[in-house]
Every structure is written in structure tokens, then in C-alpha cells.
Amino acid sequence: MMSAGKVTVDNFDEVVLKSSKPVLVDFWAEWCGPCRAVGPILDEISNEYGDKLTIVKLNTDEESALAIKYGVTSIPMLNVYVNGEVVKTIIGAKPKPALLKELAEFI
């Protein structure tokens, strides 16, 4: 079982920006109900499609500088990075079928 790993300011470049495959970053926080709801769904997607799409979590409380840098004003916010660029942003918790549809081009 692959559950989504954690990124911080120390490994963000390495894990996200320099990745050879697409990376989805889940901007979340402990106190955000919808974030806690979508977390397990992302773990499932990571488990099923981890070979094509890397999924990582970024705690916006611990990493507020990164959250500010990427203009987060709503969480959960899911950013997909390809070659270091944000190519897709999904805002709000969505059911798995809806997320798979939105992520279809990456998985």
C-alpha cells in the first residue's frame, strides 16, 4: 500500500519540481474537514496509479511559505506539476470518480 508521502520546503524542489513524472500536491491542514475527507481518496488513487502520478501532501500550517508562494486561499487545493510547472489546480474535496475524471490526462 502506497500512501501519499509528505513534502516540505526542504524536498519540494527534488520531489515535485524536478520529478520526471507528474506530481499532485495536496495542500491540506489538520483542521480542515474537507481535507480530511479527501485524504483517504488520494491515498487510494496513489495506490492505484502511483506508477504514473506521484501524490504528495503539503501541510499548509507547517509550510506556510510554500502555501503563500503557490497562492493558496482555499484548501484542499490539489496542484498537478509537470516539469516544475502547475498545469492543473483542483479546489475542494471531490468524490473519487470526479477526481479520476479530472486527473484522466495524467493517469
Place this chain on the structure above:
Amino acid sequence: MIKDLVIVGSGPAGYTAAIYAARAQLNPVIYEGSVTAGGALMNTTEVENFPGFVDGVMGPDLMDSMRKQAKRFGAELITDDVVEMDLSGDIKILKDGSGNTVQAKAVILAMGSAYKEIGLENEKRLSGRGVSWCATCDGFFFRDQVIAVVGGGDSAVEEATFLTKFASKVVLIHRRDSLRASKIMADRALTNPKIEMLWNTEVIDVLGADKVSALQLRNTVTGEESKRDFTGLFVAIGHIPRSELVTSQITLNEEGYVSVDGRSTRTNLKGVFACGDLVDFTYRQAITAAGSGCQAALDAEKFLSH
């Protein structure tokens, strides 16, 4: 296998129905929703008026307790969405988000309500870019900023008060000249030095290239328009019932709420019951939702025993 009872939705109404139905040994299956489990209270902070909690209780904690209570009595909890329902026959057929089908003799509908949007094109475009429907989720990102809350009911006032923890100033925009919110909450907002009231005002546009920078406002009395800078807009103008799955098969009122027979929870379809915010356009409290969930379980139990 045909189940006795399936409950769709999991706020105070759905969980209370599950507690009562499980204790009546109806072995209920409850579809909690994949991302909506717990319902509207999951996005609130402190609930001060739920009887029995002297010092208040956090919305998510209250829902977690109800969930555990339902589970303790044997309700089968499924964290998935119902995506299709055929409620017309004696045996109801429901399909979930994972493609499974479940059949049941009775169904309790408790899908609750969703946030209402103002209905502006730019509101949608800038959603998540300064426009938000969840103060508890997003307030944190507006530290030391000047933000607007639109609405005049309990949720608008609660959000405005909550947001003063982060924002340097919160402007509460309401199209009338008095608040609809309960007195204690309204007083709290009106005396809060960080909250400014903007009466008789409606939001007619949300401005900003890639994030909210200002709102275009109109005075509802004089018709005068003005522009004012804000970095965030929290929309709390009420709710719409989540009745879209049953629109074509069940009797709804003009606003889309499921109609029930008198003080019961019986819908126009035999074996289908409805409760909570899906039905209630008047009270919409956690305690009234829980009460109607209890009624729905008792109505379903009576129906199944015949």
C-alpha cells in the same frame, strides 16, 4: 440480497436515523458520502446550542460521536456516494460511486443541502482564488487582510465572527437593514470592533484577474453602485437542498425541498422517507435535523412492519 433500509446522507439527520433504525434491528446501511460525510456541521467550529453540551461541542466532534453511536448499534457505514436511485417500485434500487448496486425495501433520504452561490460568473471563476464558502477551511489564508462576508443569517454572522480571528477587518454585506441571525449571534457581530456592517448592499460582481481584488456593490435602496477593495469574499447566503438525484421521481416543493406528508417524514412514494435539511426550509438546526432523522427511522420501522 435485499436490505430492509438504506439511509442516504450522514449529517445529524442521517446518523440519528441510523442509530434508531439499528436499535430497531433493521440493519440499516448508511451511505455517508465520500467527501460529504458528516454533512454541513463538518465545516463549522463550535456548536453552542446542541442540548446536553454545557460548554459547547465542535461540529466535527459531534458528528464523529453520532457516527460511532450508529456503528455501535450495528449500522453498516459506507463512505461512498449514491449516484443513482430508482425509488418507484416496492424494491428500491440504489447505485453507488464504486458501481455497486444495493436493493432495499425502504429508503431514508437525508442528503442535506449545499451552499448557495450568488450566481455571478466571476464568483465561479474566482472560486478558490479568494471566493470561498468555508470560513473554517480558508480563513487562515486571509491573515491581516480585509475581507467581505455576504449574507445576513446565522451562518454569515458566525463566519464573519470566526474570520475576525485572522482578518484585519471583516465587512458583512447584507441586502437588508437588519440581520436574520439569532439575537445572541447578531449582537456578537454588531459589537465586534473588527466587523463593519454594510447594510442594504448587494454584491453584483467580483473583480480580479487571477484572484479577488475588489467587489462591485449596489445599494438596494438607492441603486447606487460602488467599488471596494477586498482580497477575499466568503459567501454565506443560504443553502439549496441536495435533491438532484430524486428530482424526477419524487414530489418537491418549488424550491427543490422534498415534500413530506404533514408532520411525518413520508414522501409521496411508498417506502421512501425524507428528513433533515433536505426537507426543512424553516428551522435547519442540528437538533431539528436529528429529530427528523429519528422520526424517519420510526416511520420506516412502522412501514416495514406491515
